[in-house]
Amino acid sequence: MGKRRRAARRRTHPALVGGAVAVLVGGGAIAAYTLYGGGTHADAVGDAKPVPKGPPTAAEVRTVAEGFLTAWGAGNAARAAALTDDPAAATKALTGYRKDARISAVTLTPGTRAGAKMPFSVKATVSYGGKTKPLAYASELTVVRRASDGEVLVGWAPSVVHPDLGDGDRLVTGASGTPPIKALDRAGGELTPAEFPSLAGVLDGLREKYGKTAGGKAGVELRLVRADSAASKDKGTDASAKSDPDTKAADKTLVTLSKGTPGTVKTTLSPTAQATAEQQVRARERASVVVLKPSTGEILAVANSNAGGFNTAFQGSLAPGSTMKIVSASLLLEKDLASIDKPHPCPKYASYGGWKFQNLEKFQIKDGTFRASFAASCNTAFITQAKELSDDALTKQAQEVFGLGRDNWAVGVSTFDGSVPVQKDASKAASLIGQGGVRMNPLNVASIVATAKTGVFRQPYLVPPDVDDRTLAKASRVLSGSAQSQLRELLRYTATSGTAAKAMAGLGSDIGGKTGSAEVDGQKKPNGWFTAWRGDVASAAVVLEGGHGGESAGPLVAAMLRAGGG
Known part of the structure; x- marks a missing residue:
């Protein structure tokens, strides 16, 4: 009787395994992974154990990752999906990989594990209508521990299948x-x-x-x-x-x-300007630049260090730092809260809305003018005026004069058109110096300096509007004559005698510029911004974690202005 019970126990043991065994052969090693459905083997025989916690171990990461990759490579979508924390989504994606994308002969090679992440390379074949082509790329997966039962699984994301895939995206061949x-x-x-x-x-x-x-x-x-x-x-x-x-x-x-x-x-791209832009961003890490013509809005060049990656120059959403002071200064000038050569406060500190603001290195300008404050990029010169402004004043100025934040630019490709939301208290004051909720990219900032130069917003565009009869965005009004002439002089003075002077040296007399640095949570160094014009060419650049804009982004913009718009 005891022998029969032991035999029955041996026969029924595989039935307790609710998943599958996946085997990967690579580098002379064989790894096996067993997936239990509904509970562990110990649960099934009544010997409950504590739920494992904490990050997956190195062995668990390798085992699960290799099991998943083996099943995927073998074309077993159901088995691979069962090793993820979202089997339904994974099954759909992995099935579509072969059925819709027509990808076969898939070879997946694990790389070197980094914590819970496992990079891997993909080599495969794409076939359709008797034609075939090779496919090769790199991706990565992350192994996670499920909190409910401690199970170690692949954390599912579309990017596992291909790094460019987002939620709802598909791979299709045809x-x-x-x-x-x-x-x-x-x-x-x-x-x-x-x-x-x-x-x-x-x-x-x-x-x-x-x-x-x-x-x-x-x-x-x-x-x-x-x-x-x-x-x-x-x-x-x-x-x-x-x-x-x-x-x-x-x-x-x-x-x-x-x-x-x-x-x-x-x-509208200029081959000369574009070639210079490509050269300049290749020489820097995490840099983006845009060049345009202030008189027309034509975009002459756009480039990013991460060629082929996210287009920060057109679609980025970043705090612009002190380059936003161009818009803020125009507001103070029109509201008669500042005048270029009249006395203007620039103390070491200024408080508003419960926050204490300070200048870089806590400098101050005693008995100075607004010209001096702007050229030195004095933060407190703007913070001290926050109490005189309504909560929506900066938002209206950005929209009505500079054409920003209305989501209506028709450039010819996707762009983020800037955001200057209505804010209160400390965030309202921070917005005046390009922090708070203000968000821009080099395209927006290049447009800002172009508008300051001409006094009229001309929507930037990459494809002439007569190609498809689209309507370009317009601002509802222009800067007042007095404000525009003073703003232009402020920018000229900054480019010749202020924080932008070093980068702009030798570029002639018809110039204007502004530096900027934007603090970002979690970054050791701020993003460096610079924007300027020379004649009928305007440019703006950002170098992520570049530090002071005059030193990081300034030389990039200066190089673009020297190249011109030919």
Whole structure:
């Protein structure tokens, strides 16, 4: 009788395993992972154990990651998904990987573990209509411990399948619904990501918007198709933005199996300026720059250090620091709260709304003028005036005069158009010096200095509006004559005798500029900003964690102004 019971126990033991065993062969090692469904083996036989806690161990990370990658590579979506913390989502994505994206012969190679993260490389084949092309890329997964039962699983995210995938995005292979385009610069030359790496995302955006109307014919491609709900317009990461080519990130071509016939889209980009911009950002880490013509709004160049990555220059949402003082100064000048050569306070400290603000290195200007305060980038010169301003004064100035924060720019590709929200108390004062809730990118800041130069907001654009008869955004009013002339002189003086002077040296007399530094929580050094004009060329740049803007972003902008708009 005892023997029969022991035999029965041995026969029923596999039935207690509610999952699967995944085996990965690589580097001469074999790893196995057993997934228990509903509870542990100990639970099944009545010997309850405490729920494991804490981060996964190195062995657990390797075992789970290798088990997941083995199942995925073998084409067993259900088994791979069972090793994640979201089996339903993982099953859908991994099934679509083969069915919709037509990806086969998948080889997944684990890299070197870093904590709970496991990087891996992907080599596969994309096939459609008798045509095949290789696919290769790198991704990573994170192993987590489920709080409810201590189970160690892959933390599911779409980026596991491909690093560019977001929620709701899909990989699809087939005849592309959007024909390719040939983008031309202002001189008629072709713009390619091979020559201008920073334009990869911009060219994707141009194709998304103009591909169907530019006269081309679609080819066969593996494409990353963005979710309608993943709209991050021009407007930062606003998921409520409407779904159209101007209000979501562009779809992306990953592999071309057969080329279509491209249509032609002309842009305002200058080949000379763009080449200089590419060179300048390659020489720096985490830099972004925009160049435009103040007299027209034409964008002459756009570049980011992370070529092919997020387009911070157009879509970034960052505190602009003291470059925002251009807008704030225009407000004080129009409200008669400051005048260029009249006395203006610049103490070491100024308090408002319960916060104590100070100047860089706690400097002060005794018996100084507003000209001196602006040129030295005195924070307290603005904070002291906060009590005289309504809560919505800066917001109205930004919208009505500088065309910012209305989400209505029609550049030709996705952009974030700046945000200057109505704020109260300390945040209201902080907004005057480009902190608080104010958010900008180099495109916005270049537009600000261009408006200051001419006195009139001209919406920046990359594609001439007559290409598709779109309407460019307009400001509801212009700066008063007195405020505009004083603001222009403030910027000229700053570029010749203030914080911007070192970077702007040797650029002539028709110049103006402003430095900026923006503190960011968690960063050791602030983001460095700089914006300036020279003649009919304006530029703005940010260097993330660059420190003082005059030293980090200033030389970049100066190089762009020297290159000009040819």
